[in-house]
Amino acid sequence: MKEGKPVRIAVLASGGGSNLQAIIDACASGRVNGEVSLAVSSLGKAGALERAAKAGIRAEALPLKNSPSPEAHDAALTELCRGADLVCLAGWMLKLGPKFLSAFKGRILNIHPALLPAFGGKGFYGMRVHEAVIAAGVRLSGCTVHFVTEDYDSGPIIIQRSVPVFPDDTPGALAARVNAAELEAYPAAVSLFCDGLLELKDGRVLVKQAPAPGRARRALISLSDKSGAVDFARALTARGVEVVSTSGTYKLLKEAGLPVRPLESLTGFPEILDGRVKTLQPAVHGGILYRRDRAAHAEQLFRHGIEPIDIVAVNLYPFEKTAAKARAWSEELIEDIDIGGVALLRASAKNCASVTVLTxxxxxxxxxxALDANAGRVPEALNRELAVKAFEVTSAYDAAIAGKLGGEPLSCEFFPSRMKAPLNKICDLRYGENPHQRAALYSKNPGLPFEQLGGKELSYNNILDAYGTWQAVNEFDAPACVIFKHVTPCGLGTGANIREAFERAWNTDPLSAFGGIIAVNRTFDRGMAEFLAKRFVEVICAPEFEEEAAKLLSRKPNLRLLKWEALPKGRLMFRSLGDEVLVSEDDEKLLGDKWEVPTVKKPTKAEEEALRLAWAACKYVRSNAIVLSDRHQTVAIGAGQMSRVDSVFMAGRKLGLYLKDNPKPEVMVMASDAFFPFPDALEEGVKLGATAVIQPGGSVKDAEVIAAADRLGVSMVLTGMRHFRH
Known part of the structure; x- marks a missing residue:
């Protein structure tokens, strides 16, 4: 905006005063560096005078019939407007006299309800114009703001805005569309005049280059997620920024009482094709991509009637949310592919030297x-930061679309030549695996599969353990509880009810459960909460929490409660190696088709139940993994040893601790996540009391291991499926 005293504006209006009101509002909001100081009507009574009086503006009636002659009326009007820097005609029904034209030469504007020079001149006013437009069968009409000269509607044109003329149009319907265009075109022209940007040369109007950097004048807001939209638009309006908006957002802001402009008033074109085409218009993208440091760009914008756009707030159709429930190439999915929004973000980000883009x-x-601290403009450094964010959004959005439609990465059917894995930042973490490492949590989805109900923020290691625990407990249909410590189970139990399962899991290894992560596949109840009230655990995962249980546990401020939903199937697993990434299918299968018993002794029914539980637990134990269990719970776990027999020794030590506080299991079996390369681990397990063993098989020494099982009198099951966990 041009610095200095506001331009004094006199408005001559004989009708309802809608254009007068638009100019008053534009001045009040700061969009126009002017003030309406006088309103004059050629009629004794007019709505325009009432609007002026309501706004505290001097309002005068000056009917021609009250003057002794046209010359006297001309002189009186000239005297009345003396002191005005600009005169705006807004439905003035009299031809201006020579004295007035001379006194205000080059300072009188008029708005005409058609695209001059067509449908202009003597006799073309009001509804007559629209009737003539429809009768002529033209496809476009609109409005024209021009300088006033001696002849009707013939002065140099400043701004034109077009609107479509429909085959079934009526004069009234067309008039309403044209009036909507007038209400934005007239203030825009007045603003150019007040900023000293209009130059008359050889009968034409040229626009001077605006001083750079200028303050933000106009914002385009088009939102799928309308969170905070009303407050943001209200704050922009209070700072003199005009708000333009699309359909749903426009309706929201209008209902909130904000002076928002519909996008159609900017483009002169309605949205079509069920909303598929809204913002894909030169009037929009020209206003965004206009370089403020190039005079030629300013001239082109002016020539084509395009208004600069300084702030763009856009978020996209929720494709990823739809993709989670809709099949690829379905109509629902295709219609949620945002085209215009992505184009707006990319255009705004490209021109971040002048445009602020918000996602x-x-x-x-x-x-x-930033607007408050920098005289109404956003510093380029912040614009660049926001531009990068916009490009990240569009990149992730395109990758999600390609992934869903092309079967990647939302499907495990194949590994493509290019892997697209868009990630949304969920939050920063206090630190990584260790305090000296920085870390953050990202997701391919907009949110997480759990809701944190209480406790302090999750750590990097908490999250790893929580995911592993939740996956493990969901291997079971029966009530089950799993306790993790350092990404491996230290206890697992099942039962007739969740309390029984919880107690069995805890009893496996109470020492290791200290500071652990607990997951249950049923509602977490008050009884379990009371048990843990005086014990330290880091996280509890459950599908639901009883209200009393959550209330009791909330007294422990460091305990995190996570309410989980089911994890989706068919996920790809990513493991970073720095610049390289390993990608694999998730290990979703517990058992395949094979359940082979090659030993002489066959497992009893009780042993088979215990073997299945041990095998499920073993799947989640760090390799080399050994699990000892009975029918309902693990009794000892040996994890993460470089030698399989060492894992058996570890399990043996844990078993000794278990037996100090618990009776000897009626049935005890052993599971190994991979084959036995030698009989030694089997032999040590049998020494501990295992009567049946489950393992994948596949070693070159399988025959030797099976013979050892027969010699030791134990049964053995071969699954043909390995569950390494590194």
């Missing part, structure tokens, strides 16, 4: 603060 409501306050 996240969390950034609204930052931009408002």
């Amino acid at each position: 996240d409501p969390a950034d609204y306050p930052r931009v408002l603060d």
Whole structure:
């Protein structure tokens, strides 16, 4: 905006005064560096005078019939407007006299309800114009703001805005569309005049280059997620920024009482094709991509009637949310592919030297603060930061679309030549695996599969353990509980009810359960909460929490409660190696088709139940993994040893601790996550009391191991499926 005293504006209006009101509002909001100081009507009574009086503006009636002659009326009007820097005609029904034209030469504007020079001149006013337009069968009409000269509607044109003329149009319907265009075109032209940007040369109007950097004048807001939209738009309006908006967002802001412009008033074109085409218009992208440091760009915008857009707030159709429930190439999915929004973000980000682009409501306050601190403009450094964020959004969005439609990465059917894995930042973490490492949590989805109900923020290691525990407990249909410590189970139990399962899991290894992560596959109840009230655990995972249980556990501020939903199937697993990434299918299968018993002794029914439980637990234990269990719980776990027999020794030590506080299991079996390369681990397990063993098989020494099992009198099951966990 041009610095200095506001331009004094006199408005001559004989009708309802809608254009007068638009100019008053534009001045009040700061969009126009002017003030309406006088309103004059050629009629004794007019709605325009009432609007002026309501706004505290001097309002005068000056009917021609009250003057002794046209010359006297001309002189009186000239005297009345003396002191005005600009005169705006807004439905003035009299031809201006020579004295007035001379006194205000080059300072009188008029708005005409058609695209001059067509449908202009003597006799073309009001509804007559629209009737003539429809009768002529033209496809476009609109409005024209021009300088006033001696002849009707013939002065140099400043701004034109077009609107479509429909085959079934009526004069009234067309008039309403044209009036909507007038209400934005007239203030825009007045703003150019007040900023000293209009130059008359050889009967044409040229626009001068605006001083750079200028303050933000106009914002385009088009939102799928409308969180914070009303407050943001209200704050922009209070700072003199005009808000333009699309359909749903426009309706929201209008209902909130904000002076928002519909996008159609900017483009002169309605949205079509069920909303598929809204913002894909030169009037939009020209206003965004216009370089403020190039005079030629300013001239082109002016020539084509395009208004600059300084702030763009856009978020996209929720494709990823739809993709989670809709099949690829379904109509529902295709219609949620955002085209215009992505184009807006990319255009705005490209021109971040002049345009502020917003994709996240969390950034609204930052931009408002920047406007306040920098005389109404956003520093380029912040614009660049927000531009990068916009490119990240569009990149992730495109990758999600390609992934869903092309079968990657949302499907495990094949590994493509290019892997697209868009990640949304969920939060920063206090630190990584160790305190000296920085870390953050990202997701391919907009959110997480759990809701944290209480406790302090999760750590990097908490998250690893929580996911592993939740996966493990969901291997069971019966009530089950799993306790993890350092990404491996230290206890697992099943039971007739969740309390029984919990107690069995805890009894496996109470020492290791200290500071552990607990998951149950049923509602976490008050009884379990009371048991843990005086014990230290880091995280509890459950599908639901009883209200009393959650209330009791909330007294422990360091305990995190996570309410989980089911994890999706068919996921790809990513493991970073720095610059390289290993990608594999998730290990979703517990058992395949094979359940082979090659030994002479066959497992009893009780042993088979115990073997299945041990095998499920073993799947989640760090390799080399050995699990000793009975029918309902693990009794000892040996994990993470470089030698399989050492894992058996570890399990043996854990078993000794278990037996100090618990009776000897009626049935005890052993599971190994991979084959036995030698009989030694089997032999040590039998010494501990295992009467049946389950393992994948596949060793070159399988025959020797099976012979050892027969010699030791134990049964053995071969699954043909390995469950390494590194």
